[in-house]
Amino acid sequence: MTSFAILGTGAIGGYYGARLFQAGFPVHFLCHRDYEVVRTQGLRLDSQGQSFFLPVSAYANAQAMPPCDVVIVALKTTQNHLLAQLLPPLLHPETTVLVFQNGLDVEATAAQLVGAERVVGGLCFICSNKVGPGHIQHLDQGGLTLGHYHTSGLTPHLEWLAQHFTAAQIPVTLAADLTTARWRKLLWNIPFNGLSVVLNCTTDQLLACQATAQLCKQLMLEVLELATATGHPLDPDSIAYLLRLTHQMPPYHTSMKLDYDRGQPPELEAIYATPLRIGNQYGHPAPRIRMLYQQLQFLTKP
Amino acid sequence: MTSFAILGTGAIGGYYGARLFQAGFPVHFLCHRDYEVVRTQGLRLDSQGQSFFLPVSAYANAQAMPPCDVVIVALKTTQNHLLAQLLPPLLHPETTVLVFQNGLDVEATAAQLVGAERVVGGLCFICSNKVGPGHIQHLDQGGLTLGHYHTSGLTPHLEWLAQHFTAAQIPVTLAADLTTARWRKLLWNIPFNGLSVVLNCTTDQLLACQATAQLCKQLMLEVLELATATGHPLDPDSIAYLLRLTHQMPPYHTSMKLDYDRGQPPELEAIYATPLRIGNQYGHPAPRIRMLYQQLQFLTKP
Numbered sequence: 001m002t003s004f005a006i007l008g009t010g011a012i013g014g015y016y017g018a019r020l021f022q023a024g025f026p027v028h029f030l031c032h033r034d035y036e037v038v039r040t041q042g043l044r045l046d047s048q049g050q051s052f053f054l055p056v057s058a059y060a061n062a063q064a065m066p067p068c069d070v071v072i073v074a075l076k077t078t079q080n081h082l083l084a085q086l087l088p089p090l091l092h093p094e095t096t097v098l099v100f101q102n103g104l105d106v107e108a109t110a111a112q113l114v115g116a117e118r119v120v121g122g123l124c125f126i127c128s129n130k131v132g133p134g135h136i137q138h139l140d141q142g143g144l145t146l147g148h149y150h151t152s153g154l155t156p157h158l159e160w161l162a163q164h165f166t167a168a169q170i171p172v173t174l175a176a177d178l179t180t181a182r183w184r185k186l187l188w189n190i191p192f193n194g195l196s197v198v199l200n201c202t203t204d205q206l207l208a209c210q211a212t213a214q215l216c217k218q219l220m221l222e223v224l225e226l227a228t229a230t231g232h233p234l235d236p237d238s239i240a241y242l243l244r245l246t247h248q249m250p251p252y253h254t255s256m257k258l259d260y261d262r263g264q265p266p267e268l269e270a271i272y273a274t275p276l277r278i279g280n281q282y283g284h285p286a287p288r289i290r291m292l293y294q295q296l297q298f299l300t301k302p
Numbered sequence: 303m304t305s306f307a308i309l310g311t312g313a314i315g316g317y318y319g320a321r322l323f324q325a326g327f328p329v330h331f332l333c334h335r336d337y338e339v340v341r342t343q344g345l346r347l348d349s350q351g352q353s354f355f356l357p358v359s360a361y362a363n364a365q366a367m368p369p370c371d372v373v374i375v376a377l378k379t380t381q382n383h384l385l386a387q388l389l390p391p392l393l394h395p396e397t398t399v400l401v402f403q404n405g406l407d408v409e410a411t412a413a414q415l416v417g418a419e420r421v422v423g424g425l426c427f428i429c430s431n432k433v434g435p436g437h438i439q440h441l442d443q444g445g446l447t448l449g450h451y452h453t454s455g456l457t458p459h460l461e462w463l464a465q466h467f468t469a470a471q472i473p474v475t476l477a478a479d480l481t482t483a484r485w486r487k488l489l490w491n492i493p494f495n496g497l498s499v500v501l502n503c504t505t506d507q508l509l510a511c512q513a514t515a516q517l518c519k520q521l522m523l524e525v526l527e528l529a530t531a532t533g534h535p536l537d538p539d540s541i542a543y544l545l546r547l548t549h550q551m552p553p554y555h556t557s558m559k560l561d562y563d564r565g566q567p568p569e570l571e572a573i574y575a576t577p578l579r580i581g582n583q584y585g586h587p588a589p590r591i592r593m594l595y596q597q598l599q600f601l602t603k604p
Contacts, residue, residue, distance in 0.1 A: 198500060199600050211599035218589070287520070287589045297513035298501050 001025060002164055005068040005090045007083075009034060009043065009058075011128045011255065012100050013074025014136035016144075016170065018045040021056050023168035028057050028065050030086070031134070035060040038134040046131075047138035067092040070161070072122075073110060074100045076259070077270040080109040087113050096161065098122050098146070102189050102255075103270020104182055104278065107149040116150035120161060121178045123185045127252055140249055143171040145185075147178030183227035184234055188242050189271055191219035193256035194292040197266065197299060202251040207243070215288070217243065222286045226279040266300050268293065303327060304466055307370040307392045309385075311336060311345065311360075313430040313557065314402050315376025316438035318446075318472065320347040323358050325470035330359050330367050332388070337362040339435040348433075349440035369394040372463070374424075375412060376402045378561070379572040382411040389415050398463065400424050400448070404491050404557075405572020406484055406580065409451040418452035422463060423480045425487045429554055442551055445473040447487075449480030485529035486536055490544050491573050493521035495558035496594040499568065499601060504553040509545070517590070519545065524588045528581040568602050570595065 003026040006017035013029070021027045021043075031038050038058040045052045059065045062085065071090045075082065080101075087097065087110065097114050099107045100122040111119045123146075127139035144165055146158055154174050162172040175181035192203050195212065199205075206212045220239045227234050246252075256266045272293035279286050305328040308319035315331070323329045323345075333340050340360040347354045361367045364387065373392045377384065382403075389399065389412065399416050401409045402424040413421045425448075429441035446467055448460055456476050464474040477483035494505050497514065501507075508514045522541045529536050548554075558568045574595035581588050 195597075199597060201600075206600070209600045209603055211596040211603075215593055215596040218593075288593050291517055291520075291590050291593055294513040294517040295497075295501060298503075298508070298511045301511055301513075 002070060003066070003068040004028065004164075005065055005071045006030060006074060007062070007071060007086055007090075008032075008074040008076075008079075009038065009134070010074060010130045011136060012124050012126070013072060014043060014130060014134075015045065015126065015128045015138055015142070016072060016074070016100065016124070016165075016168075017056070018043055018052065018054055018136065019142075019168040019170055020164065021054055022052070023164075025164065025168070026057075028059060028068060030062055030065065031058050031060065034133040041134065044132075044135040045138060046136070062086040062089045065090055068095060070096050070098055070164075072098045072100055076264070077101050077103055077106050077267045078265045080106070083109050083113060096120055096157070098161070099149075100124055101267075101270065102185060103267060104179070104186070104274040106182075106270050111149055119149040120146055120158065121149050121182065122146050123175075123181055125185075127249060129253070129255075129258060139252070143173065145173045145175050145181050147175035147181055149178060152177045177232065180227070180232040180234065183223065183232045183275075184238060186227075186271065186275060187220050187223045187234065187238060188246070189254075189256075190223050190275070190289055190292070191216040192246070193254045193266075193271060194296055195219075196254045196257040197260045198292065198295045200257075202253055202257075203246050203249060204251040207247055213243075219288050219292065222289050223275070226275060226282075226284050226286055226289075229282045229284050230278055260300065266296065268296055268300065272296065304372060305368070305370040306330065306466075307367055307373045308332060308376060309364070309373060309388055309392075310376040310378070310381075311340065311436070312376065312432045313438060314426050314428070315374060316345060316432060316436075317347065317428065317430045317440055317444070318374060318376070318402065318426070318467075318470075319358070320345055320354065320356055320438065321444075321470040321472055322466065323356055324354070325466075327466065327470070328359075330361060330370060332364055332367060333360050333362065333436070336435040343436065346434075346437040347440060348438070364388040364391045367392055370397060372398050372400055372466075374400045374402055378566070379403050379405055379408050379569045380567045382408070385411050385415060398422055398459070400463070401451075402426055403569075403572065404487060405569060406481070406488070406576040408484075408572050413451055421451040422448055422460065423451050423484065424448050425477075425483055427487075429551060431555070431557075431560060441554070445475065447475045447477050447483045449477035449483055451480060454479045479534065482529070482534040482536065485525065485532075485534045485577075486540060488529075488573065488577060489522050489525045489536065489540060490548070491556075491558075492525050492577070492591055492594070493518040494548065495556045495568075495573060496598055497521075498556045498559040499562045500594065500597045504555055504559075505548050505551060506553040509549055515545075521590050521594065524591050525577070528577060528584075528586050528588055528591075531584045531586050532580055562602065568598065570598055570602065574598065
């Protein structure tokens with residue numbers, strides 16, 4: 001039976017790890033501050049009106065964990081420098097590293113450590129938060145998109161990976177081009193993460209005000225232009241689709257807003273700096289995205 | 303001797319009125335909430351290490367004030383609709399209305415009421431705040447720029463007006479083209495007023511962070527482009543000049559930030575909406591100014 005390691009038992013790693021555990025897979029959770037709580041009380045998942053208390057295997061450090069078939073990297077991208085210590089104990093010759101992070105080229109660190117051909121990128125379309133130690137609250141959605149980092153196209157290996165999540169009741173989409181899928185995710189993350197921090201608000205408030213609803217759309221158009229210019233065209237209809245989806249979501253504190261409120265470093269490099277750098281190489285200045293990034297740098301400077 | 307009426311005894315009206323009073327001119331101050339304090343304790347001006355307590359003529363309503371030779375409109379532009387009631391009692395056939403406000407075309411309301419040929423626009427280059435009832439704190443600078451609203455060019459009437467301020471130790475510049483002067487003022491107001499509200503900070507903090515210092519400059523460039531496109535070219539060197547000046551200023555809470563913190567409506571129409579509307583007519587979208595305006599609309603919506 002395929003074994004999983006979860007690096008980072010937060011809103012993302014906690015949720016998907018819990019679902020895999022519920023589906024019967026052996027799942028090993030690396031915890032940080034929450035280790036004692038998870039070890040003694042289990043991992044708690046609230047979802048759709050139910051609370052699950054899951055007696056999972058928790059670890060305080062990666063050295064104590066066994067090699068696994070699939071390692072899910074669910075750290076913040078700002079912690080990717082830790083992978084050089086965290087990954088090696090978890091690897092056997094066939095281990096797949098699955099990077100569940102937002103932003104562009106976030107797989108680069110893992111690829112350097114294990115080889116690009118063993119890295120798969122994952123995008124999580126989910127509203128979930130860690131609301132307390134070892135306590136994950138799942139609010140809405142939960143689908144995954146998976147794609148190879150080193151190559152384009154769909155493979156039996158991707159399908160094999162997908163089967164595990166499908167078995168765990170998680171809808172999976174396979175992406176022939178991971179970078180296009182990552183740009184599509186940025187279509188949402190770039191406007192809503194940044195503006196929710198700068199304007200101190202939830203996603204529904206941004207859309208309830210005509211001026212910021214228009215700004216969200218304009219920022220999304222800039223993302224679409226960047227993606228298209230850099231060889232990863234997105235369907236222009238995705239903007240209207242994502243706006244409709246966001247309208248239907250409950251009032252949502254974005255992950256960047258939660259990080260900011262907790263005083264944690266936001267993922268500016270992966271979500272803003274890298275896309276802007278790539279766009280700039282293609283002669284696209286993206287003034288609104290740049291301005292949002294400048295404002296976020298101001299607000300989060302050490 | 304030329305008589306003055308001051309409509310709005312705040313940071314601007316209070317300062318210039320106080321200076322004219324100190325120079326010996328008859329000055330009549332319209333007060334609102336501060337009427338009792340000014341009537342009983344006088345107007346207080348702190349400037350350059352000195353505190354002046356000035357026994358000025360204070361009025362609680364315009365009907366009680368005499369007609370004056372010069373009416374200085376120093377209300378917020380958001381209160382210009384009050385001019386229809388406030389101005390008539392202060393007018394004689396030769397009264398000049400001097401509009402000391404920021405933004406584009408802020409003279410329009412006064413011009414409709416008294417005729418454009420009797421309206422002069424004034425720009426105040428000053429750091430001053432109202433820090434308490436009837437208490438004006440002058441921090442830095444204080445120069446005025448004056449220009450005709452209905453016509454371009456310098457006239458003996460403008461020179462005559464200027465002499466009074468010169469007599470009151472206030473440096474005056476006469477502008478042959480008022481609109482160009484107003485655009486030049488917006489070069490500062492558009493970035494610093496808006497960003498200080500959105501990012502909750504002072505001007506020195508904006509310049510101390512590399513990202514926002516660059517953003518200020520980019521916003522200034524957009525203002526310069528709008529002004530130039532609409533027939534009011536500005537010297538590109540003014541950007542570097544204003545940035546140097548701002549570096550030399552003490553940490554400064556902009557007037558828009560102070561209004562925002564007090565829950566007062568900010569002057570978005572005069573400082574953002576009108577310039578953007580005019581720029582749009584000339585095919586200039588000014589994305590960064592528009593984005594700042596959108597953010598300010600979100601933060602200040604009723």
